[in-house]
Amino acid sequence: MAGRELIDDEHAAWYVVDEDIRGRALASRVCGAVLSVMRPRIARAAIDAFTDFRKIITPEARAAEDELMALSSAQRKGKRRFHRPSEGMQVDLRASNDQEWGLLVSYAPWSINVDLYGRLDEHIGTFHDCAFSITVKLSPDEAALLAADLAGTIHLDTYASRRAKND
Numbered sequence: 001m002a003g004r005e006l007i008d009d010e011h012a013a014w015y016v017v018d019e020d021i022r023g024r025a026l027a028s029r030v031c032g033a034v035l036s037v038m039r040p041r042i043a044r045a046a047i048d049a050f051t052d053f054r055k056i057i058t059p060e061a062r063a064a065e066d067e068l069m070a071l072s073s074a075q076r077k078g079k080r081r082f083h084r085p086s087e088g089m090q091v092d093l094r095a096s097n098d099q100e101w102g103l104l105v106s107y108a109p110w111s112i113n114v115d116l117y118g119r120l121d122e123h124i125g126t127f128h129d130c131a132f133s134i135t136v137k138l139s140p141d142e143a144a145l146l147a148a149d150l151a152g153t154i155h156l157d158t159y160a161s162r163r164a165k166n167d
Contacts, residue, residue, distance in 0.1 A: 014159035015143055017134040021154070024053060027109035027131035030154055034125070034136055035105055037146045042095040043119040047103075049088040051110040052130050064106035071103075135159065 021027050035042070049068035051057055057065070072091045093100040108114045109131045116125035116136070125136035138146065147156050 012137050012139050013143070015136055015138050015146075015156045016159050018155040018157045021131050021134070024056065024058075024109060026153065030134065030150060031108040031127055031131050032105060033146060033149045034127075034134065035108065037142050037149070038116065038125065038136065038138070039095065039101075041118050041124060042116050043121070044095060044117050045093045045104050045108075046090040046115045046117070047093060047107060047111050048113045049091055049107070050112045052112060053110060057110060060106055061110045064103045065110070067103055068107060071100075 017030060021030055047068060049065050049072060051061070051065070068091045069088050071093075072088050075092060076087060093104050095101055095104075104114070108127050111127065112130060114127040115123060118124045123137075125134075127134050143156060150156075
């Protein structure tokens with residue numbers, strides 16, 4: 001994992017996308033931007049190969065889903081029955097593998113759940129409900145890059161700030 005740097009946890013914060021992302025084009029745009037900014041820190045992802053948008057899934061996303069299901073089947077072989085998730089659930093993808101990274105980028109906006117993990121296997125992000133809800137742990141620099149990239153599209157807010165607004 002040479003070249004990957006840990007962020008300073010003292011200055012990192014959890015961020016949420018402040019808008020409800022329903023459109024697939026916007027979901028793809030936001031997920032792609034988040035993954036691009038966070039790629040140096042993502043070691044792996046656990047992705048569910050299921051979508052709530054079966055009727056409108058793109059051919060590219062459908063192909064990624066098929067590959068994820070095949071990968072899930074391969075990963076399940078040899079695991080103890082009580083430790084393996086249902087087929088298609090929590091498919092483990094390595095960020096260092098370009099093919100698996102491509103599956104993540106292609107399918108993340110469609111997946112019912114994606115969890116991102118850093119090199120110490122710490123949880124650093126989630127895309128939930130087909131990217132309807134996005135939470136990620138970012139450094140101030142990463143947050144600024146992401147906000148600038150998505151300006152006029154979405155608004156990022158810290159989880160603490162959003163929670164305070166809702167209290």
